[in-house]
Amino acid sequence: MNGNASAAIQTWSTDAVPAPQRLDYWIGAVCEGFLEMDVTSSFTGSFNATLESAPLGAIGVNRVRGTAQDVYRRRRAIAHSRSNYYYLLCKTDSPWVAVQDDRSARMLPGDVVMVDSRRCYEFHFLQRADTLSLELPTAWVEAWLPDAADQVARRIDGQSGWGCVLSGFVQQLSPEVALQPPMPAALLTDYLGGLLSLAAGTHGTATPSESGRAELRRRVLDATRERHAEPGLTAASVARGLGISERSLHRALSEGATTFAAALTGFRMQVARRMLGDARFDRLSIAEIGFRVGLTDASHFVRQCRRHLGATPGTLRRQR
Template identity: 60%
Template sequence: MTPALPSAPAGAVRRWSTDAVGAAERLDYWVGAICEGFLEMAATSPRSADFHSSLEAVDWGPVSVNQVRGSAQDVYRTRAAIARSRENFCYLLCKTDSAWSAVQASRGARLLPGDLVLVDSRERYEFHFPERADTVSLQLRPEWLERWLPDIRAAAGRRIDGQQGWGRALSAFACQLTPALAAAPPLPAALLTDQLGALIALAAGTPPQDEPALASLRRRILDRVRERHAEPGLTAAAIAADLGISERTLHRSLAGGELSFAHHLMACRMEVAARLLADARFDRLTVAEIGRRVGLLDASHFVRTCRARLGATPAQLRRQRR
């Protein structure tokens, strides 16, 4: 039988942990924990056999400070859950150790370490934590948040860049708001929540980056990778330096188009390799030489990559056109 979930007076740290139950009951216990600690949601995990998670929470007036630690998992707020809920909240989430993604209604955000996202529980959302779910989650009463951010709907589901501008300040501040600090705050809680509200207004209330400018930078990155794809050992850092941008900016720009540097680089290499292997004029070149011409110095690696990405080895591709 699953143990009863804990309760605690306002201002005290409330704790839930799957260590309280056997392995077979942990995921069910965790769903109950997040429903009790946050609001009604569903959760699944690819690590059900060795799943573990914990939640610590402190109520702080209009803000609740929560810290989740645990296994890879997917969390869903469904229409049915919304219909059953007696109250709703907004959540500001920040994760610093690995990339993850969030979807609010039809708006998706891929989040890198340090980024933040705001979601509104009055609309469907999803969180996908492919590695770990270690996250700071600040539960915000909508009526309080509307004092700082009048248009919550416009901000919900958008990535807040945690590495620059006011987003960087908000990320640093939010990650300091642990349940332990909230239980014994160094300053009056009202002062700290006002600081949080002001930073949310500055970071999430500003217009998003100019999309045409981002698309233009992305095209420049993709074109430069295509130009230099034949260089062995080509790195994202080298392309970023070539374009006069930071490596992080490069990755963020590509992520905005649901692309990655490594995937695009290999796609360029395989496109050229396929063209060379399909042209009889290049039959004089060995497979190893074609690999070298597209930046892959290890012949066996080139053969394996062709099989994986083009569906056949270089020799088979040559035979297929005859």
């Protein structure tokens, strides 16, 4: 890494190591300069890459140049991360692919895409890895994009509309510009946030109709009912399965005067009451019935029954 001062461009280059060690060096550089990720390449014998990074106010400006490669952000890496960000990427020389949440964005030169490092993603740089990547604090992005989670791995067309304006602005950023910005960094980042909001289509979006909100609420409840037996089921997991943001899920339920936790517990207790009241399930222990409704801790299951059904599981069995 070159440059010790805070106002210097940090640089990692595979030129610093012998050819057989370059891919391993690059994986370490990516983990140090970005976050923990895995990198593979079919060009190990001729692999080369460089990462240059500099801060621009609250965001980071990163420029990558290098051989074709595949980049993976996996669950294990996410679990180890102390910090997470959104990344906004733009590549101008060749097509590539970004994947997140089972959504695949096939990118053309100049297109822009965003990913969230709190969820698994993949980048497939098919010809070259030359890319500009902006590191964006999660709170900053979510202040500009109310449904930020819905925007990941969605191709923003860099050739038309606000996407074209966003792409042009992003392409003007570089580590060198970050060190000597043409105007205060706060103004540049605000401009970026506004363009991102416009390009993502969230600015001036019409409020969904009441029928649309009711339909979304029904979908959320149906999905939660269907998956109630999954231990540790979360709102985030249900939202991902529906292709919506967690915020949208909570908003839909709140408009129906309920919460995800209340809905999930209600579905679990409905099934538990039915099983405890049916002699065909007497061969199952109380703990096994709890497990079948998604509660792996038997004592927690007993407490939930007492609170929501008015009696312990054993009492409910005897009272039928």
